[in-house]
Amino acid sequence: MNDNNHTEITDEWVEHVAVGGAILGGGGGGSLDEGIEFGELAVEYGSPTLRPISELDPSEVVLTVSGVGAPAATDSHVKPADYVQAVELVMNRIAERGRSVGALMTNEMGGFASVNGLLQSAVTGLPLVDAACNGRAHPTGPMGSIGLSSDETVLQAGVGGEPDTGRRHELVVEAHLSSAADTIRQIAEAAGGLVAVARNPVPAEYAESNAALSVYDQAKTLGQAVQTARxxxxxxxxxxxxxxxxxxxxxxxxxxxxxxxxxxxxxxxxxxxxxxxxxxxxxxxxxxxxxxxxxxxxxxxxxxxxxxxxxxxxxxxxxxxxxxxxxxxxxxxxxxxDDPGLFEPVEEAVGQPVVEHAFPEV
CATH class of the missing domain: 2.40.390 (CV3147-like)
Structure with missing residues (x-):
């Protein structure tokens, strides 16, 4: 692998990317303050790595990491260790089948989402790839499924909730994409509003063809612009x-x-x-x-x-x-x-026409 393509992850890099990611979050993507804290914890813990997805063997498994829930929920309880545990739950299930995870990928950009994966990388030694399901934030799991069909069987894990209470949830689900996404959303609500998630392992070849690539430079540039503006x-x-x-x-x-x-x-x-x-x-x-x-x-x-x-x-x-x-x-x-059908729930949620504006050609 070409070391010249690797990015040095520092506290300054974390702050720029988190601020720029929060802009790209478009109102979502998690808390900026929590994102900076999470990213700096990763740097303090070890050596998280960020690599181009093109460096991976096409058959290596890429696992998406995410947080799922309502950002304004006041009863949510998710610790940094929960994000690591969600990854380990999926890694263990995959290992039972004789395979292994080769890299991690964040779900989206956002104040927290843009640095999600750094701590998991530092703890597991897996690289985070310079890609995301989307280079902005989005509300639903299927929108972040990089084109997997709703009837595709996927593997997902969610972890969150106050320990030693009825709200603590640690779940691995294998089901059709739409059902798995709904299940994870339900346990997020039951856990107090938020869970750490690892989901949808796919070959690197598929991720490279369907994900948003090279997303961190844009976030970093935006963050620098804000932080250096007068x-x-x-x-x-x-x-x-x-x-x-x-x-x-x-x-x-x-x-x-x-x-x-x-x-x-x-x-x-x-x-x-x-x-x-x-x-x-x-x-x-x-x-x-x-x-x-x-x-x-x-x-x-x-x-x-x-x-x-x-x-x-x-x-x-x-x-x-x-x-x-x-x-x-x-x-x-x-x-x-790319799928207009995934935008129909947006219309139901906000009570406004969306599909005809997002897909005027349809």
Missing amino acids: DGETAAAEVASLLDGEVAITGTVDSRELETAGGFDIGTVVVDDHELTFWNEYMTFSRDGERLATFPDLITTLDTDTGEPISTAEIAEGQSVTVVLAPASSLALGAGM
């Missing part, structure tokens, strides 16, 4: 420029409604008469009934003063925020974003 206005302009997007509005959050149900955060944010709907991530952005952006376009909110990304779980009435929009074409997206 103020929030400059940061927002830089983010928009880097993503070939636009600064849509700067204003005050007039209202924010959120309901946590079914393992998701669902709600609406109004900024100076502009409406943003979200299902964990921002799904739509409209003004006076006119649709201005629709998932998987990136809709992201930044603190007006600092430029720091603000998630849907954190945004609050009275805050001054800047909304930045970027087209889906500026993002690295995996095969899970």
